Amino acid sequence: PTQPYDNANIFAKILRGEIPCNRVYEDEWALAFEDINPQAEIHTLVIPKGAYVSWDDFSARANAEEIAGFVRAVGMVARDKGLVEPGYRLLANTGVHGGQEVPHLHVHLFGGQPLGPMIL
Numbered sequence: 001p002t003q004p005y006d007n008a009n010i011f012a013k014i015l016r017g018e019i020p021c022n023r024v025y026e027d028e029w030a031l032a033f034e035d036i037n038p039q040a041e042i043h044t045l046v047i048p049k050g051a052y053v054s055w056d057d058f059s060a061r062a063n064a065e066e067i068a069g070f071v072r073a074v075g076m077v078a079r080d081k082g083l084v085e086p087g088y089r090l091l092a093n094t095g096v097h098g099g100q101e102v103p104h105l106h107v108h109l110f111g112g113q114p115l116g117p118m119i120l
């Protein structure tokens with residue numbers, strides 16, 4: 001990875017239960033909770049339970065079980081929220097150019113409204 005994993009990042013603290021979150025889904029591989037500053041009617045974050053900085057780190061180091069578990073969890077959250085028929089958007093900001101602020105991999109799940117064309 002481009003940077004070592006920082007155990008003090010805010011999502012690590014959420015995973016350890018040190019700070020609260022509005023949890024919507026949890027299993028062996030993933031935790032999902034509502035974004036504290038929502039950018040759409042539905043704005044949920046899904047994070048792997050393992051210590052991965054980013055999409056790059058996860059895709060390079062995670063084992064097949066972790067990857068499958070995480071990908072399935074993202075789909076599960078979208079289904080649980082009834083987003084399959086209307087549709088939704090996934091986003092994983094990565095690194096400096098990606099504008100990633102929290103250095104624990106998270107996938108943004110947006111929905112609940114027409115999101116329009118993809119914007120940067």
Ligand code: 5GP
Pocket residue numbers: 010021022033034035036037038092093099100101102103
């Ligand atoms: P990034 O820019 O890293 O892709 O997105 C980080 C996201 O985490 C932002 O949408 C921000 O609102 C959200 N966020 C930051 N701190 C917290 C927090 O303490 N709790 C929750 N639920 N979301 C947070």
